[in-house]
Amino acid sequence: MQKSPYTAGQRRRRRRRRRLAERICLAGLGIVSLAVLGAVCFGPSLSGFRSAPPSSKAASEADPASAQAAAGAAAEEAGPPRLPAPVGSGPAAVSAAPEKPASASRSPQDHDSKVDMAFVGDILLGSTVERLLNQHGFEYPYREVLDELRPPDLTIGNLETPVSRRGSPVQKEYAYRSPPEALPALVQAGFDVVNLANNHVLDYGENALLDTLDYLDQAGLRHVGAGRDADNAFQPAVVEKNGVRIAFLGFSRVVPFVSWKAGKGHPGVADTYEETRPVQAIEQAKRDADLVVVIVHWGIEREDRPEDYQVRLARKYIDAGADLVIGGHPHVLQGLEFYKGKWIAYSLGNFIFTTNSYSKTLETVILHASCTRDGDCSLQAVPVFTRWAQPKVMDPEAGRELLDRLAGISSGIRIGPDGKILPVLPAR
Numbered sequence: 534m535q536k537s538p539y540t541a542g543q544r545r546r547r548r549r550r551r552r553l554a555e556r557i558c559l560a561g562l563g564i565v566s567l568a569v570l571g572a573v574c575f576g577p578s579l580s581g582f583r584s585a586p587p588s589s590k591a592a593s594e595a596d597p598a599s600a601q602a603a604a605g606a607a608a609e610e611a612g613p614p615r616l617p618a619p620v621g622s623g624p625a626a627v628s629a630a631p632e633k634p635a636s637a638s639r640s641p642q643d644h645d646s647k648v649d650m651a652f653v654g655d656i657l658l659g660s661t662v663e664r665l666l667n668q669h670g671f672e673y674p675y676r677e678v679l680d681e682l683r684p685p686d687l688t689i690g691n692l693e694t695p696v697s698r699r700g701s702p703v704q705k706e707y708a709y710r711s712p713p714e715a716l717p718a719l720v721q722a723g724f725d726v727v728n729l730a731n732n733h734v735l736d737y738g739e740n741a742l743l744d745t746l747d748y749l750d751q752a753g754l755r756h757v758g759a760g761r762d763a764d765n766a767f768q769p770a771v772v773e774k775n776g777v778r779i780a781f782l783g784f785s786r787v788v789p790f791v792s793w794k795a796g797k798g799h800p801g802v803a804d805t806y807e808e809t810r811p812v813q814a815i816e817q818a819k820r821d822a823d824l825v826v827v828i829v830h831w832g833i834e835r836e837d838r839p840e841d842y843q844v845r846l847a848r849k850y851i852d853a854g855a856d857l858v859i860g861g862h863p864h865v866l867q868g869l870e871f872y873k874g875k876w877i878a879y880s881l882g883n884f885i886f887t888t889n890s891y892s893k894t895l896e897t898v899i900l901h902a903s904c905t906r907d908g909d910c911s912l913q914a915v916p917v918f919t920r921w922a923q924p925k926v927m928d929p930e931a932g933r934e935l936l937d938r939l940a941g942i943s944s945g946i947r948i949g950p951d952g953k954i955l956p957v958l959p960a961r
């Protein structure tokens with residue numbers, strides 16, 4: 534089954550046409566009318582910021598997540614899990630990993646080598662999201678954003694849940710678990726790598742975590758940040774695209790129980806309370822790869838700005854060799870920072886999650902990063918409204934408002950009309 538209605542060749546041509554149009558427009562913007570040309574040129578490249586109803590930002594639904602923990606407590610202790618055939622998931626959900634569009638073939642020696650990545654925030658496929666998937670199909674969450682998720686060389690998110698049918702919920706406020714049947718649609722939507730270093734991946738115990746690793750392997754999704762032991766949890770996922778080797782690492786600074794930390798012979802998450810091991814993992818990854826991307830779980834929920842320790846850790850990762858740091862956990866967007874020529878996005882917020890009445894938890898971005906083999910990344914944010922498990926690209930007005938807010942909670946950056954994020958260099 535095809536990933537999109539277009540063939541790989543058509544997609545490449547469409548992307549080339551779009552980029553060419555953007556370049557022409559960029560040149561024109563300098564001399565002609567900013568407003569008119571900007572609307573004509575960049576509207577389509579951001580999928581029109583379409584479809585979010587203006588009033589929907591003031592959503593007032595109660596969070597139904599509290600009822601979820603009991604929903605799937607039945608524990609099966611069957612043998613090793615097998616990824617099931619998708620059930621009731623509609624035509625878009627197939628079990629095979631789809632082909633990413635072939636990228637322009639370049640020699641690994643070419644300094645021009647680039648990799649295009651898309652990052653999204655927290656993904657939950659259980660709890661109230663699971664009920665919506667059962668109603669609308671497993672591909673339902675991705676329908677409105679496929680144009681953002683599929684074309685990049687790599688698409689990456691934070692999987693804030695175990696994927697299993699086993700285990701029982703641990704004693705905590707929210708305990709999540711997602712059905713294995715939901716994974717093929719995630720792959721089909723374009724996802725390549727997920728982070729598991731977070732405060733939910735052990736919500737149903739160790740067996741459910743081990744199942745998660747197996748199910749992700751079977752689905753062809755690379756994963757980082759949790760493993761069968763500490764060595765495994767701190768191991769990068771290394772992917773090569775367009776002659777660029779990219780190493781992904783995942784760490785969590787939000788670990789609810791000490792027993793969740795991966796250890797010698799002990800499954801768990803790669804934690805970053807202690808800093809030596811993450812720094813060593815980054816240094817080692819940098820020796821093996823051209824680019825190192827760190828996905829980190831940290832911060833205070835619903836806070837717009839990072840804690841001091843987030844800033845300190847992010848910079849430490851970059852000093853150790855990270856080229857890009859992408860954070861999550863606060864369920865809202867936090868600002869961006871440009872440090873020593875590298876980007877930090879402190880939190881991307883929710884991508885697919887339970888819905889509540891705090892409107893900022895419904896605002897997120899899909900963050901596109903185009904990175905050279907030398908580690909220079911340029912970023913573009915596509916504003917997205919996400920509610921009831923379905924992210925949608927915002928209409929231009931709401932999108933501009935969100936980008937202005939994002940620039941306002943960042944330091945030393947500006948965001949152009951096309952969503953491109955640029956550092957504001959200090960005046961000499």
Ligand SMILES: [Zn+2]
Nearest residue numbers: 693731732862
């Ligand atoms: Zn979290």
